[in-house]
Amino acid sequence: xxxxxxxxxxxxxxxxxxxxxxxxxxxxxxxxxxxxxxxxxxxxxxxxxxxxxxxxxxxxxxxxxxxxxxxxxxxxxxxxxxxxxxxxxxxxxxxxxxxxxxxxxxxxxxxxxxxxxxxxxxxxxxxxxxxxxxxxxxxxxxxxxxxxxxxxxxxxxxxxxxxxxxxxxxxxxxxxxxxxxxxxxxxxxxxxxxxxxxxxxxxxxxxxxxxxxxxxxxxxxxxxxxxxxxxxxxxxxxxxxxxxxxxxxxxxxxxxxxxxxxxxxxxxxxxxxxxxxxxxxxxxxxxxxxxxxxxxxxxxxxxxxxxxxxxxxxxxxxxxxxxxxxxxxxxxxxxxxxxxxxxxxxxxxxxxxxxxxxxxxxxxxxxxxxxxxxxxxxxxxxxxxxxxxxxxxxxxxxxxxxxxxxxxxxxxxxxxxxxxxxxxxxxx
Numbered sequence: 333x334x335x336x337x338x339x340x341x342x343x344x345x346x347x348x349x350x351x352x353x354x355x356x357x358x359x360x361x362x363x364x365x366x367x368x369x370x371x372x373x374x375x376x377x378x379x380x381x382x383x384x385x386x387x388x389x390x391x392x393x394x395x396x397x398x399x400x401x402x403x404x405x406x407x408x409x410x411x412x413x414x415x416x417x418x419x420x421x422x423x424x425x426x427x428x429x430x431x432x433x434x435x436x437x438x439x440x441x442x443x444x445x446x447x448x449x450x451x452x453x454x455x456x457x458x459x460x461x462x463x464x465x466x467x468x469x470x471x472x473x474x475x476x477x478x479x480x481x482x483x484x485x486x487x488x489x490x491x492x493x494x495x496x497x498x499x500x501x502x503x504x505x506x507x508x509x510x511x512x513x514x515x516x517x518x519x520x521x522x523x524x525x526x527x528x529x530x531x532x533x534x535x536x537x538x539x540x541x542x543x544x545x546x547x548x549x550x551x552x553x554x555x556x557x558x559x560x561x562x563x564x565x566x567x568x569x570x571x572x573x574x575x576x577x578x579x580x581x582x583x584x585x586x587x588x589x590x591x592x593x594x595x596x597x598x599x600x601x602x603x604x605x606x607x608x609x610x611x612x613x614x615x616x617x618x619x620x621x622x623x624x625x626x627x628x629x630x631x632x633x634x635x636x637x638x639x640x641x642x643x644x645x646x647x648x649x650x651x652x653x654x655x656x657x658x659x660x661x662x663x664x665x666x667x668x669x670x671x672x673x674x675x676x677x678x679x680x681x682x683x684x685x686x687x688x689x690x691x692x693x694x695x696x697x698x699x700x701x702x703x704x705x706x707x708x709x710x711x712x713x714x715x716x717x718x719x720x721x722x723x724x725x726x727x728x729x730x731x732x733x734x735x736x737x738x739x740x741x742x743x744x745x746x747x748x749x750x751x752x753x754x755x756x757x758x759x760x
Contacts, residue, residue, distance in 0.1 A: 345742050352504035355496055356515050362404050362493075363397040365483060365515075369478050370401045371470045390606070395516025396523070398458075403489035406454050408509050409493050409603070410620045414446035416600050419654060446493065448487065455486040477518060506738045507731065514731040517724045541709065549703055549722060556699050560587035561692055563685075567670050586661070591696035592689060595649040595726040598704045601643035601652075602723060605629060606634060631721075632711040640708070648697035649690075658685035677752060698746045700726075 348644060366372045379391055379399035391398040394407040459471075459482055471478070495509030505511075535556045563586040629636055662681040671677055675684045703722035 336395040348503065348742070349682050352500055355500055355504065356511065357491065359404065359487060359496060359512060359520065360395070360515065362489065363395050363402050364400060365403050367401050367403065367405070367482055369472050369482065371472060372401050374470045375399060375401050379494070392517055392520045392721075393513060395519050397516070401458075403485065404493055405458060406451060406486060407488050407741075408490070408493055408497060408512055410451040410454055410490055411443065411447045411497075412599065413603050414450050415443045416596065417445045418446060418528065420650070444491075444494065447491070451487050451490045452483060455483045458482065458486070465709070492751065505735065507734045509735060510727070510731045513727055517727060518645055521724075522613065525621065532613075545706065545710070546725075549706060550725050550729070552699070553703060553722075553725050556591055556696075557726075557729050557733060561590060562587055563672060563686060563688065565665065565670050565672050567668070588656060588688060588692055589696075592655050592692050593648045593696060593700075594655070595730050596651050597644045597647035597697070598640075598700055598723045600647050601640055604643055606640060632708050637708050638704055641705060644701050644704065647694050648700065652689055652693045656685075656689050658682050660691060661685060717753045 376399055390673075393409060395407060422439065429508060459479055470570045493512065494509075497512055500506065500508030500511060566585055608625050659682050662678070662685060665671065665681060666677045672681060672684065675681050700722075703726065705722070707721045
């Protein structure tokens with residue numbers, strides 16, 4: 333309650349919240365402005381009956397914009413995919429220390445440049461693959477000018493959305509990209525739950541059981557995302573002063589998240605698995621190869637689930653090096669004359685930290701696999717049309733935790749400024 337009163341009294345925090353809310357409202361309005369030349373009624377009808385397919389999952393991340401064929405049909409997904417690809421490429425060519433050798437502005441430039449190509453590719457998939465996927469004449473006027481205008485419109489809207497996210501980072505409460513995805517998922521959550529109940533064909537008991545499973549997934553995500561492995565470290569110099577009564581206790585901890593890689597592995601694994609379906613939908617004409625891909629790479633199929641788990645483990649181990657650099661942490665500890673009790677500085681510390689991160693990554697990858705695959709199993713084996721996947725719950729919880737952390741940092745800054753002002757007034 334006290335923190336809430338500080339938020340109300342702080343003009344800066346109120347302005348940041350107000351700017352963020354206005355921007356997000358404008359984003360949601362853009363999700364309802366359709367692209368010209370498309371029969372949106374047919375598209376909405378298709379998504380109303382197929383909300384649990386791979387396009388339905390993508391539609392959830394877009395906040396329903398894809399089902400309306402609106403300006404923000406792609407949301408910020410091209411930017412996210414581009415960001416991950418750029419980081420992976422820099423990691424492959426420059427090694428573990430690519431963040432130190434490459435400034436954030438350089439990474440941002442290449443990410444935005446790649447976003448253009450990814451957005452154009454996904455726009456082509458949406459426009460050229462519409463009728464093949466839907467099996468309906470949804471494009472009213474098929475000509476070159478329509479496709480050029482539509483692709484440029486989607487591209488411009490996506491880049492505008494990325495710019496809007498940067499404004500939230502600068503003038504709002506931060507985490508602009510995450511907030512946009514979060515708002516989109518939250519806006520589709522009621523319709524997704526309604527679709528699950530309406531088309532599941534289950535009784536009251538079975539429906540309650542499904543909601544129990546989804547609630548258990550949400551609880552598990554909250555619990556694991558707030559879990560850390562604590563590493564005790566000590567400074568021998570301060571330890572000596574503490575024992576002689578000249579300083580406070582020298583016990584300090586290094587927290588390592590149980591899920592080291594966060595939500596990145598399932599997002600990138602899902603994007604990777606959508607690629608075969610995307611290419612097959614655009615360039616094939618209903619042949620054997622196309623039908624084979626569409627049958628085995630749709631969400632809920634056995635091969636899709638198997639590859640999904642394998643890719644989650646792969647990207648979890650690959651991306652954990654971005655999040656926690658054992659050599660850098662060990663070097664910082666050595667330069668500060670800080671040790672881990674029972675572990676010698678240098679290479680032994682690096683190996684020890686790598687071993688802990690590896691154990692955490694195994695646990696985190698297993699947890700991500702269970703969370704993301706469980707809705708797929710409900711969809712595949714019990715024929716329950718779950719359109720809200722485990723990745724959605726991961727994003728919701730992660731963004732809420734990031735917002736809380738960001739607001740707390742603003743509150744600490746506000747309290748510090750008040751203390752400084754009081755000290756200055758007292759000295760006068």
